[in-house]
Amino acid sequence: MPQFQKEAVGQNQKLLALIQTLADSRQATPAQISLAWMINKKPWIVPIPGTTNLGRMKENGGAADIVLTPEEVQHIDDALDHVAMSAVFCGTAVEKK
Incomplete structure (x- = not known):
């Protein structure tokens, strides 16, 4: 699976470290921060996480209680802007000129 390749x-x-730092500061999980980021982007965006684990479902619901600041959302956006698209996202290499 491509997402597990080194x-x-x-x-x-770097992105994962930022998400973990935000999670630690909010006593949340990285998954909750990721979901909160999506929720905070636009009011019409509704993330639909999938799970078969009741504990994870409850954890995911906790993301609705996390309101990220505009600066936190921007930090995540900036970090995403600097992550090269990998095989995980079916991305292709971007050549810098």
Whole structure:
């Protein structure tokens, strides 16, 4: 699976570290921060996480209680802007000129 290849994990480390830092500061999980980011982007965006685990479903619901600041949303957006598209996202290499 491409998301578990060393290259994909390495490409995402800075983003994952930012998400973990935000989660730690809010006593939340990285999944909750990710869902909160999506919820905070636009009022009509409704993330639909999938799980078969009742505990994870309850955890995901906790994201609705997290209101990120505009600066936090921007930090995540900026981090995403600098993550190269990997095979996880079916991305292609971007050549810088």
